[in-house]
Ligand SMILES: Nc1ncnc2c1ncn2[C@@H]1O[C@H](COP(=O)(O)OP(=O)(O)OP(=O)(O)O)[C@@H](O)[C@H]1O
């Protein structure tokens with residue numbers, strides 16, 4: 001059992017407020033990912049949970065107990081640093097066993113535990129090496145191993161994979177997911193990487209400027225972003241935004257006038273809208289289709305062929321719109337294209353940048369990683385669903 | 386492959402050699418000529434007070450010196466002086482480096498002040514210590530002792546070698562501090578935090594993280610200081626003149642006594658050669674140790 005609760009946590013460095021009141025619940029065995037732009041306070045929040053930084057205000061509860069005054073070693077957490085932070089003069093075994101050595105655990109017991117962790121991480125042949133003689137991925141594994149031997153209730157990872165090359169990152173990502181299964185541990189993970197966030201998280205926490213913008217499952221954040229910031233942040237390439245004029249508000253949604261002049265009814269709730277409020281329409285590049293009769297048009301400025309897909313950057317008035325199209329489209333730069341979108345795929349934001357609520361939930365929005373697995377693994381014979 | 390290239394032995398050997406030649410020749414002359422002269426004089430009968438006594442002396446000078454109790458006493462003094470100053474400066478420098486790494490108001494100024502003794506000339510600092518700090522009647526230390534009701538101590542007559550060690554340590558502590566502080570700044574903050582997460586307190590962090598990190602810098606400090614400390618002269622000359630008796634006479638000072646007080650160039654040269662041999666023995670051990678340290 002390991003749960004974490006943050007209650008109105010704040011952090012101030014001198015006069016600057018870096019964390020501006022964060023509430024968060026992390027459930028047992030959950031994999032929570034913090035994402036957000038650089039400097040938004042992810043590391044600071046993580047360090048406060050770890051106890052390396054004190055909270056200016058608010059409560060940190062682990063398993064229901066207030067931990068604000070408890071030192072970092074006694075919170076039952078382990079942290080994996082972006083720089084690995086291995087002790088360079090100790091061997092792999094020394095690194096992994098350091099916490100036990102400090103705690104006065106006898107040598108044989110230490111060795112047994114280190115071996116156990118080394119086995120999980122396939123580090124056995126490297127136990128006598130110094131960190132200098134390891135590759136980046138191996139160092140990362142040692143850092144994770146050092147965390148595992150402490151048998152923590154919660155693992156903290158601060159951008160653990162960002163120093164690795166792309167291929168290794170994929171491999172370590174899978175390994176971490178496997179580890180999460182195997183250890184049945186609660187994990188909190190900071191990343192810049194969209195794919196890591198989307199694939200690993202049970203719950204994504206989007207931070208911006210010291211506040212939580214939205215908390216939810218990856219699919220919920222993707223399909224129902226709460227505001228313009230989350231909409232722009234989750235998803236790659238970024239969502240396209242353009243201002244639209246409000247025409248009418250009905251039971252089936254809000255009708256707006258698109259830049260080309262054509263009307264379009266977006267199925268969102270618009271009761272609270274002021275009649276002249278400026279609106280912004282958001283539509284993801286992958287939800288725009290090339291369509292000869294489409295309501296929107298523009299001139300292709302850049303064309304990036306990725307093989308399976310083609311990214312088109314289309315000039316529409318002042319805006320540069322991104323479209324993800326099929327890999328085989330025959331267009332060339334400076335061609336004019338027409339495009340369209342399905343109205344239920346579009347998002348509408350009010351003047352404050354808040355998303356208008358969809359009239360229907362996306363079917364996958366409540367999907368969790370567990371559901372994903374149940375769908376791919378055959379159900380055990382006789383299992384009740 | 387890079388190595389052979391760097392030494393210029395394979396690629397364009399002749400050309401690089403011709404370019405290196407002036408520097409090598411100069412350095413060789415610079416070293417060989419005085420060394421050769423010293424060795425030559427050490428085998429000569431050569432006393433400025435007795436110009437009629439000349440000629441080859443064989444091992445006479447060495448025999449005289451090596452059987453002279455003063456030489457052994459000087460060797461002992463030299464080793465004591467070097468040893469203690471090294472201990473004081475390295476230990477003190479490490480602790481001060483840890484202290485000055487902490488964040489406190491006025492840290493920048495404190496750092497500069499702590500390092501400034503290094504820029505004082507040895508003679509000047511010895512004079513300051515002699516006349517202002519350790520003077521039995523006017524000195525600050527005497528005044529301190531008196532205000533505590535203790536008898537004033539005549540430092541240079543009752544604790545001569547200790548006094549010299551204090552003065553020299555005062556001069557070299559800043560050097561150790563400077564090097565170690567620089568090394569300290571390259572200590573990865575994440576490592577310290579990782580150790581904190583692993584349950585290390587301040588002492589454990591010092592012994593398991595900081596000290597191993599400083600190991601290399603400490604060996605550099607020891608090596609450089611050793612080279613200079615073996616030849617300490619001005620501080621002794623200004624304060625105790627090697628006395629009382631031979632209490633503060635180190636090898637360098639002994640050579641000076643032989644050569645310039647007794648005007649015995651032959652004997653002084655023999656002393657010099659012995660000093661060189663001694664320094665080399667120390668250096669070989671030291672270089673081994675440091676080189677091994679720098680490797681890993
Ligand atoms: N010790 C400190 N003193 C003053 N300001 C700090 C301190 N540590 C962090 N900050 C500030 O707090 C803000 C958040 O920093 P933090 O390291 O948490 O960002 P981050 O979200 O982890 O960014 P990145 O993604 O680049 O790692 C930054 O604006 C930073 O300048």
Ligand SMILES: [Mg+2]
Nearest residue numbers: 042043044158
């Ligand atoms: Mg960070």
